[in-house]
Amino acid sequence: MVMADQRIDVDPNIHLTRDITTAGTRDFDSDTTSIASRVARGRIENGRRYQAFKENVYWSPSDEQQFEAFELGHMVCVVLDYNQPNRLFAAPIDNDPQHILDIGTGRGCWAIDVADQFPNATVRGVDLFPPPINWVPPNCLFEVDDVQKPWTWKEPFDLIHIRQLLGSFTPDEWRDLYQQCFENLVPGGWVEQMEFDVRVRSDDASLPPNSVLARWGDTFISCAARAGRPLTTQETMRASIESVGFVDVHERLYKVPLGPWPKDQLLKEVGLLNLEHWKAGLEGNAMWLLTKFGAPHPWTKDEVELYLVEARKDLKNSHIHGYGYARRVWARKPRDDHMVQTNIKLERSP
Numbered sequence: 459m460v461m462a463d464q465r466i467d468v469d470p471n472i473h474l475t476r477d478i479t480t481a482g483t484r485d486f487d488s489d490t491t492s493i494a495s496r497v498a499r500g501r502i503e504n505g506r507r508y509q510a511f512k513e514n515v516y517w518s519p520s521d522e523q524q525f526e527a528f529e530l531g532h533m534v535c536v537v538l539d540y541n542q543p544n545r546l547f548a549a550p551i552d553n554d555p556q557h558i559l560d561i562g563t564g565r566g567c568w569a570i571d572v573a574d575q576f577p578n579a580t581v582r583g584v585d586l587f588p589p590p591i592n593w594v595p596p597n598c599l600f601e602v603d604d605v606q607k608p609w610t611w612k613e614p615f616d617l618i619h620i621r622q623l624l625g626s627f628t629p630d631e632w633r634d635l636y637q638q639c640f641e642n643l644v645p646g647g648w649v650e651q652m653e654f655d656v657r658v659r660s661d662d663a664s665l666p667p668n669s670v671l672a673r674w675g676d677t678f679i680s681c682a683a684r685a686g687r688p689l690t691t692q693e694t695m696r697a698s699i700e701s702v703g704f705v706d707v708h709e710r711l712y713k714v715p716l717g718p719w720p721k722d723q724l725l726k727e728v729g730l731l732n733l734e735h736w737k738a739g740l741e742g743n744a745m746w747l748l749t750k751f752g753a754p755h756p757w758t759k760d761e762v763e764l765y766l767v768e769a770r771k772d773l774k775n776s777h778i779h780g781y782g783y784a785r786r787v788w789a790r791k792p793r794d795d796h797m798v799q800t801n802i803k804l805e806r807s808p
C-alpha cells in the first residue's frame with residue numbers, strides 16, 4: 459500500500475481510449491421487499507428516489523443508480539485493503555463476535571460480507587431505506603430506522619461500523635451518535651469508521667486548477683456547510699469519537715487514485731473502480747446539495763446537469779492523475795475497570 463505522504467507513480471503507458479461506462483443499472487427488486495409502504499416507495503425528486511423515512515435532510519438518493527455507486531465504493535475499500543489481514547475492518551475484535559452493527563448500511567454489501575466472515579455472529583444493517591437485496595446470509599438482518607433515535611437493540615455489540623456517512627449529521631448529532639455507539643458496545647468493543655475526502659488532488663499539476671473536478675470538493679463542502687451537515691467528516695470524526703470516551707484510537711490514511719493511471723497494479727485497480735464509483739454516483743452526489751444549497755442561489759436541475767457534463771469530461775481525461783484521501787479510524791470502549799473514570803464524560807449534548 460502506498461503511504462499517504464508518498465507520491466503515486468504514473469503508468470507511462472496508460473491511455474483511456476474508451477469510456478469504461480458502468481454496466482447497466484440493476485432493476486430494483488421491489489417484489490422481494492415486503493414493506494409495501496411509503497417508506498419502501500421513497501420520494502421522487504428531480505428524477506431520483508430519496509428515502510421518505512425522515513424529513514428532507516439527507517443528501518443521497520436511495521435508488522438503483524446510487525446503490526450501484528455504493529457497491530462500487532465497497533469494492534474500492536476492499537481492494538484498497540487487499541494486503542491487510544482483514545479487508546473489511548481493522549479493529550482487532552475477538553475471534554468469535556456475537557453482535558455486529560453497520561450504521562447507514564446502504565446497499566448492505568459490508569454487512570453481508572461480514573456476516574459471511576462470521577457465521578456465528580448476528581450482523582445488523584440499519585438504514586433509512588431498505589436495501590435492494592433478495593438473498594442475505596441467515597445471520598444478517600436489515601432494519602429500516604433512524605439511528606438518531608434512541609436505540610432499542612437489546613444485545614450490546616462487539617463492533618459498530620460506519621462508512622460514508624459524511625454529510626448525514628450536524629456535529630452535535632455526530633457526537634450523540636458516537637455516544638449511542640459507546641453505550642451499546644460491550645466493554646472492550648470497537649467502533650470503526652471510514653470516510654472519504656470529497657476533494658480531488660494531483661501531485662503532478664495534471665489537474666487544471668479551474669476544472670470542475672479541481673473545484674468539485676470545495677463546491678460541495680460549501681453546500682453541505684450551508685445545509686449544516688458538513689462533508690468534512692473524515693477530518694472531524696477522530697476527535698468526536700475520542701470526545702465521548704473511546705480509547706486506543708487508531709487511524710489509517712489512504713491515497714485513493716481516481717482513474718487507472720497508477721503504475722502499481724493494485725492502485726491501478728483501485729483507480730479504475732474508483733472512476734466507476736464516481737461515474738455511478740456523480741449525479742446522485744450532486745443533485746440534492748446543488749438544488750437545495752447551491753451558490754449563489756439553489757441551482758435548477760438543468761444547471762446541475764450542465765455542470766455534470768463538464769465533470770464527466772474531466773473524469774474521462776486520462777491526462778489527469780487525480781486522487782483523494784480516505785481515512786479509517788477505529789477505537790475501543792474501555793474495559794470495565796476503566797469505565798468509572800470514563801462515565802464522567804458521558805453527558806449527552808442538549
Ligand SMILES: C[S@@+](CC[C@H](N)C(=O)[O-])C[C@H]1O[C@@H](n2cnc3c(N)ncnc32)[C@H](O)[C@@H]1O
Pocket residue numbers: 509516518520528529531532561562563564565566584585586587603604605606620621622623626
Ligand atoms: C453514502 S451511503 C453509504 C452506504 C454504506 N455505508 C456504504 O459504505 O456503502 C450513506 C447511507 O446512510 C444512510 N443514512 C443517513 N442518515 C441515516 C440515519 N439517520 N439513520 C440511518 N441511516 C442513515 C443513508 O440512507 C445512506 O444509505
